[in-house]
Amino acid sequence: MDRFVFLTIDGLSRGAVYAAFALALVLIWRAARVVNFAQGAMAVAAAYVAYTVSAATGSYWLGFAVALVAGLLLGALVDRVVMRHVDHTSHLNPVIVALGLVLLIQAVLGMVYGNEFRPAEAPFSRSALTVGGVAVLSPYDLFVFATIGVVVSGLAWMFARTPVGLRMRAAAFAPEVSRLLGVNVGGMLTLGWALASGVGALAAMLVIPTELGLHPHAMDLVFVSAFTAAVVGGLDSPPGAVVGGLVVGLLLSYVSGYAGSDLTPLAVLVLLLAVLLVRPGGLFAPVTARRV
Amino acid sequence: MSADSTADLLVVRGLVAGYGAAPVLQAIDLTVPAGTIAAVVGANGAGKTTLLRALSGMIRPAAGQVLLAGEDLRGTPVEQLVRRGMAHVPEGRGVISELTVDENLRLGGLWRRDRADAGRALDEVYELFEPLARRRRHLGHQLSGGERQMLALGRALVGRPRLLLLDEPSLGLAPRVVARTMALLRQLRDRTGLTVLLVEQNVRSALAVADQGVVMSLGRVVIAAPAEKLRDDVDLRHAYLGF
Amino acid sequence: MSATRAALPPKQQLVDTGRPVDRRRGSTLLRHLAVVLVVGLLLVGVSYAVEPFRNFQLATVAAYLCATAGLTVLTGLNGQLSLGHGALMATGAYTVALCQNAFADRGMTGGWLLPLSLGAAIVSTVAVGAVVGVAAARLRGPYLAGVTLAVAIVVPALAVTFDGVFNGEQGLSVPVEPPPMALGPYFPYERWQLWLTGAATLLALLLLANLIRSRYGRTFRAVRDDEVAARLAGIHVARTQVLAFVVSAATAGLGGALLAVLAQSVSPGAFSLTLSLFLLMAVVIGGLGRLTGALWGAVLLVALPDLTHSATEMLTLSPAVAQRLEGNLPLAIFGLTLIVVMIAAPGGIQGLLSRLGRRLRARRS
Numbered sequence: 001m002d003r004f005v006f007l008t009i010d011g012l013s014r015g016a017v018y019a020a021f022a023l024a025l026v027l028i029w030r031a032a033r034v035v036n037f038a039q040g041a042m043a044v045a046a047a048y049v050a051y052t053v054s055a056a057t058g059s060y061w062l063g064f065a066v067a068l069v070a071g072l073l074l075g076a077l078v079d080r081v082v083m084r085h086v087d088h089t090s091h092l093n094p095v096i097v098a099l100g101l102v103l104l105i106q107a108v109l110g111m112v113y114g115n116e117f118r119p120a121e122a123p124f125s126r127s128a129l130t131v132g133g134v135a136v137l138s139p140y141d142l143f144v145f146a147t148i149g150v151v152v153s154g155l156a157w158m159f160a161r162t163p164v165g166l167r168m169r170a171a172a173f174a175p176e177v178s179r180l181l182g183v184n185v186g187g188m189l190t191l192g193w194a195l196a197s198g199v200g201a202l203a204a205m206l207v208i209p210t211e212l213g214l215h216p217h218a219m220d221l222v223f224v225s226a227f228t229a230a231v232v233g234g235l236d237s238p239p240g241a242v243v244g245g246l247v248v249g250l251l252l253s254y255v256s257g258y259a260g261s262d263l264t265p266l267a268v269l270v271l272l273l274a275v276l277l278v279r280p281g282g283l284f285a286p287v288t289a290r291r292v
Numbered sequence: 293m294s295a296d297s298t299a300d301l302l303v304v305r306g307l308v309a310g311y312g313a314a315p316v317l318q319a320i321d322l323t324v325p326a327g328t329i330a331a332v333v334g335a336n337g338a339g340k341t342t343l344l345r346a347l348s349g350m351i352r353p354a355a356g357q358v359l360l361a362g363e364d365l366r367g368t369p370v371e372q373l374v375r376r377g378m379a380h381v382p383e384g385r386g387v388i389s390e391l392t393v394d395e396n397l398r399l400g401g402l403w404r405r406d407r408a409d410a411g412r413a414l415d416e417v418y419e420l421f422e423p424l425a426r427r428r429r430h431l432g433h434q435l436s437g438g439e440r441q442m443l444a445l446g447r448a449l450v451g452r453p454r455l456l457l458l459d460e461p462s463l464g465l466a467p468r469v470v471a472r473t474m475a476l477l478r479q480l481r482d483r484t485g486l487t488v489l490l491v492e493q494n495v496r497s498a499l500a501v502a503d504q505g506v507v508m509s510l511g512r513v514v515i516a517a518p519a520e521k522l523r524d525d526v527d528l529r530h531a532y533l534g535f
Numbered sequence: 536m537s538a539t540r541a542a543l544p545p546k547q548q549l550v551d552t553g554r555p556v557d558r559r560r561g562s563t564l565l566r567h568l569a570v571v572l573v574v575g576l577l578l579v580g581v582s583y584a585v586e587p588f589r590n591f592q593l594a595t596v597a598a599y600l601c602a603t604a605g606l607t608v609l610t611g612l613n614g615q616l617s618l619g620h621g622a623l624m625a626t627g628a629y630t631v632a633l634c635q636n637a638f639a640d641r642g643m644t645g646g647w648l649l650p651l652s653l654g655a656a657i658v659s660t661v662a663v664g665a666v667v668g669v670a671a672a673r674l675r676g677p678y679l680a681g682v683t684l685a686v687a688i689v690v691p692a693l694a695v696t697f698d699g700v701f702n703g704e705q706g707l708s709v710p711v712e713p714p715p716m717a718l719g720p721y722f723p724y725e726r727w728q729l730w731l732t733g734a735a736t737l738l739a740l741l742l743l744a745n746l747i748r749s750r751y752g753r754t755f756r757a758v759r760d761d762e763v764a765a766r767l768a769g770i771h772v773a774r775t776q777v778l779a780f781v782v783s784a785a786t787a788g789l790g791g792a793l794l795a796v797l798a799q800s801v802s803p804g805a806f807s808l809t810l811s812l813f814l815l816m817a818v819v820i821g822g823l824g825r826l827t828g829a830l831w832g833a834v835l836l837v838a839l840p841d842l843t844h845s846a847t848e849m850l851t852l853s854p855a856v857a858q859r860l861e862g863n864l865p866l867a868i869f870g871l872t873l874i875v876v877m878i879a880a881p882g883g884i885q886g887l888l889s890r891l892g893r894r895l896r897a898r899r900s
Contacts, residue, residue: 035677037684085878091676092616096819097877099618099812104870110863114855163402170388170399177386180348181447182374182403220808224688227681235677262696265689272685273670276678 002134007257008250009128013141014210015249016148021203021226022233022241023152024196029235031172031192034083034094035227038101039200040219042078045105046071046201047208047218048113051120060123067201075197079190109216122209144206151199152242159238168192221265225252228272234282244282301326301455301487302347307356309346310511315354316342318511324455324504326361329481329488331502331519333495333533338508340491341383344457347489348373348380360455374403377454381461385444389433393424396432396443400450410450417446420476438469445473449480455487462494470494474501495533499523507532563748571741578733587725591797592837594729597736598793600833603817604743604826605786610815611824612747613779614759615671619683621811622690623784624791626663627656628801629694631792632707639710646715649796653735656792657785664784665777672776687811691803706802709795732793739786744826746782755779809866816873822885831884840865 021039028036036042049070054063078101086097124139159165170178171188179185203226208218229248233240248271255267275283302324310316316339324330332340345351347358349370358365360376368376379400388396397417401410418425421442427435435443441461448456458477462470478501480486492498499505505522507515515522515532522528582590606620634652638644667686671679694701701707714727746752757765758775766772795801817832843864847857880887 029677035681037680082874082878087878087881090614092610092614093877093881095616095677095680096815097874099815100870100873100877102870103809103812103816103866103873107863107866107870111859111867114859115862163398166391166395166399167402170391170395173390174386174388176350177382177388178399179370180350180374180380180382180386181399182371182451183399184371217808220688224681224685228685231678231681262692265692266696269682269685269689272682276674276682277670280673280678 003257006128006135007253009137009141010257011250011253012246013137013144013249014207014253015229015246016144017203017207017245018222018226018229018248019242019245020148020151020199020206021222022229022245023155023238024199024203025226025230026233026235026238026241027155027192027196027199029230030238031168031189031196032079032083032094033088033091034098035235036193036196037095037098037223038078038105039197040204040223041102041105041109041216042074042197043071043200043204044208044214044216044219045109046074046197047120047204047214048109050205051113051118051214054121060121064123064205067205068198071201072194072198074201075193075195076190078197079193083193084186084189106216113214113216115216117213117215120209120214126210140209147202147206151202155195155199156238164191221268224265224272225249225268228268228275231272232275232283237282240282299325301361302489303357303359304347305357305359307343307346307353307358309342309351309353309356311342311351316511317346317353319356320511320513322506322513322516324487324489326454326487327481327485328503329477329490329501330504330506331498332489332491332506332508333493333498334508336493337510339511340508341459342511343508344380344382344459344489344491347457348378350380374451374453378457379448379451379453379455380457381444381448381459383459384463385440387432387435387440387443387447389431392429392431393435393443394428397424397447397450400447404451409452413450413452417449420449421446437465441465441469441473445476453486455489458488458490460491460493462492462497467497470497474498477501564745567741567744571737575733575737578729578737582726582729582733587723590723590725590729592841594725594732594797595794596833596837597729597732598790598797599814599817599836600830601736601739601790601793602787602814603790603821603829603832603836604740605783605790606814607818607821607824607826607829607832608743608747608755608786609779609783610818611822611828612752612759613755613776615776615780616676616680616815617671617683617780617783618680618808618811618815619667619686619690620783620787620814621806621808622686623660623664623667623787624794624810625690625694625801625803625806626660627788627791628795628806629701629707630656630659630788631795632709632801633700635709635711636707644712646712649711649731653789653792653796657788660784660788660791661781664781664788668777668780668784671780672773683811684808687808691806694803701803704803706800706805708800709798711796711799728797732797735789735793739789740826743782743786747826751775751778813869816869818883820872820876820883822883823881825883825885828883828885839868843868 021043024039025036028034028039046067050063050067053066054060057063082097082101083094086094088094122140124143126138126140128135128138128141130136159169167178167183168188168191170181171183171185172192175185203222204219207222208214211218225248226245229244230241231244232247233242233244248268251267251271252264256264300323302322304320304322307317307320308315320343322330332343334340342351346353349365349368353366360378363376365373365376373380388399391399397414401413404410423439424442424446427439432440432443445461461473465473474497477488477490481488490498490502499519499522502519505517505519506513507522515528517528522533578593581593602620602624606617609615609617631652634655635648638648638652667683670682674682694706695703714722714724718727754765754770754775757768757770758772762772765775791806794805798805813836817836818829820835821830821832822828844861847860847864852860876883882890
């Protein structure tokens with residue numbers, strides 16, 4: 001029972017990160033109808049920037065802040081310099097370009113920092129506090145929950161309540177009509193990419209200290225897990241992405257706790273296939289999958 | 293028509309536009325005086341919708357000039373046109389079905405610097421279209437055809453435009469609703485001095501409210517005349533409108 | 536038949552060499568056979584003319600060509616994006632390794648063992664490909680890419696999970712017999728490798744080329760261009776997609792198996808996600824949907840790392856920097872090229888070449 005409690009908390013903590021990363025995927029999917037396969041690589045790049053700043057200044061928090069800014073800028077840059085110029089008539093094209101970005105970013109990181117794991121520090125202790133003899137959650141878990149809670153509710157508030165959120169939604173749903181109503185659709189798209197990339201960078205900063213460390217490929221498996229989370233929730237649904245992230249985090253935690261951590265990649269694949277074959281629109285989709 | 297050119301809100305000269313190689317519009321000339329309603333009529337494929345799309349910059353004209361109150365609109369991005377005072381209600385009305393009625397309406401005034409007046413304009417639209425006020429929180433796709441029409445019109449009016457471009461407002465609506473819409477246009481013209489360029493298949497109801505009738509065929513303006521003349525002159529009607 | 540043809544898009548002359556279809560004469564099979572024979576003879580000639588290392592490189596090109604040709608049929612002709620072909624290659628490679636080891640353990644020898652192992656590799660990859668393909672046929676666009684991405688990341692990890700069979704990160708060695716004595720005692724091993732992989736690849740290409748020009752090839756393209764129209768024309772869309780995936784998987788498996796035979800070892804590191812991305816990049820840069828494009832891609836896969844290696848050697852760099860550059864520079868170039876090609880020249884190298892050729896012909900006439 002203790003172990004179950006521990007694994008549940010651990011899974012929720014991991015799931016919160018997947019939720020944020022999946023949310024970033026959903027943001028771009030809704031705005032541009034592109035699944036950003038380069039998001040993992042972009043987030044790792046931001047994390048490397050944070051690593052450099054933290055190493056130079058000795059301040060974790062300065063690095064953390066710089067990572068978020070770097071994430072925002074990288075997202076805007078990718079949209080303006082690359083994605084804006086891709087022919088979107090075939091859905092293959094943006095995916096292929098995103099994969100080109102993956103190769104490019106990971107290779108550049110490898111050239112600059114080398115292809116070895118670098119230790120990434122956590123700002124708070126990762127050893128769990130015990131409540132009544134049961135190891136429950138660590139200060140770091142609390143930090144993860146708080147940060148992601150703030151970001152997710154902040155995004156939700158922005159989209160639902162602010163004029164810029166309204167513009168972004170309108171631009172995503174009906175770009176042509178939105179332009180006629182004076183919305184700068186291109187700008188909203190860039191803003192969407194920037195926000196998504198910033199959230200991705202945040203997720204990378206939170207998840208990397210809990211894994212092997214900083215590496216150009218550090219987010220590969222996280223990306224697959226987050227993609228699965230986004231699919232579980234239905235690619236179009238931000239709340240779905242959050243729930244999906246928690247589901248995937250819990251599943252992975254239980255699998256690695258009860259069956260061995262080697263099996264977690266396989267578990268992700270099985271879950272992804274199962275969801276796509278049984279409910280391709282995600283668990284919360286009101287409509288069934290696209291029929292051709 | 294007024295001879296005074298400053299009273300002409302919209303002047304189109306030699307407009308050529310289309311999709312790809314062959315132009316759809318071939319040297320369109322058109323003048324709409326301020327505070328009048330012009331109805332562009334013609335068969336399917338005459339280029340009526342293309343004309344509106346070229347006016348609002350959704351397609352780039354290959355040649356010609358579009359002047360709004362004397363200002364050349366060439367090179368003005370689509371999203372800037374509302375700021376120049378032009379509102380375009382596109383074909384199919386363009387209600388964003390994933391947004392609520394209120395959000396759709398507010399979107400129409402988001403670009404305005406004068407937030408207080410934008411708020412007043414919103415209230416006026418709710419007064420003008422009573423049914424919309426009752427359905428503020430409903431999503432666009434939950435509305436009936438007539439309500440969508442009101443929403444699209446209202447959303448354009450929130451921006452307090454000088455020129456309103458309307459693409460097929462009668463499409464798919466009951467005759468009663470069409471009549472109400474047309475009467476409303478006339479009322480707006482009289483009360484606020486709104487200028488309207490309206491594209492219609494429904495020739496009778498369009499000419500009934502319009503000051504000027506413009507008949508298009510195969511990408512050209514074949515005749516532009518006072519609406520009552522087109523409406524009442526049997527020979528003209530036979531020649532250009534086929535009834 | 537006629538219904539199928541009616542559903543065809545006007546794009547069909549883009550396939551292959553870009554020449555209009557009506558210029559072709561005689562049986563497609565005979566023509567392809569003739570091409571294969573000529574290329575085969577050329578290859579034998581070349582194998583005597585160049586040094587052993589070049590022979591080995593050419594053999595590697597041939598092995599990659601198997602995989603890229605299969606991928607270009609799947610992605611270019613059938614419109615299904617697979618990021619999992621590296622994993623399919625791994626399936627073929629590990630099957631060959633397991634078979635060859637089993638034969639060696641039992642002391643079996645003979646020239647027919649290797650073809651048998653290669654056949655087994657194809658069969659096992661077809662089985663895996665069928666499973667993925669059935670799933671893939673129900674998926675579209677980004678979903679398919681996501682699933683195959685997961686396959687590409689997860690399958691190599693399985694080698695570690697089940698290290699009792701696959702020996703973890705270490706991988707397995709692949710015992711391969713020396714060239715037959717009939718070729719003489721001093722026959723270079725690399726030349727033999729080129730003959731082996733060249734023959735296998737040419738056979739695979741012959742089958743693929745005929746498939747492309749057959750009724751099946753046309754249904755592939757019809758499904759890619761418009762699934763609804765294809766269905767209305769009486770094409771079973773899902774079956775066509777699974778077939779394309781299985782064919783593509785078979786060639787990828789063969790390519791992986793040949794790579795394993797060449798390297799005489801397999802390890803999960805050789806079949807990472809990067810390999811899958813490499814393959815995709817190769818077919819895109821070469822020109823999607825064209826077998827000649829697959830050839831350009833395969834050549835690039837071998838030549839580019841080699842070129843960057845020589846380039847970094849020319850610069851005097853500290854060993855640490857040189858080591859970082861060596862692994863990553865080709866990747867960076869690949870990635871950048873992929874992006875630039877997708878934005879500037881979606882037809883790839885072969886598209887540019889055929890455009891150039893058409894312009895030259897037009898000028899001459």
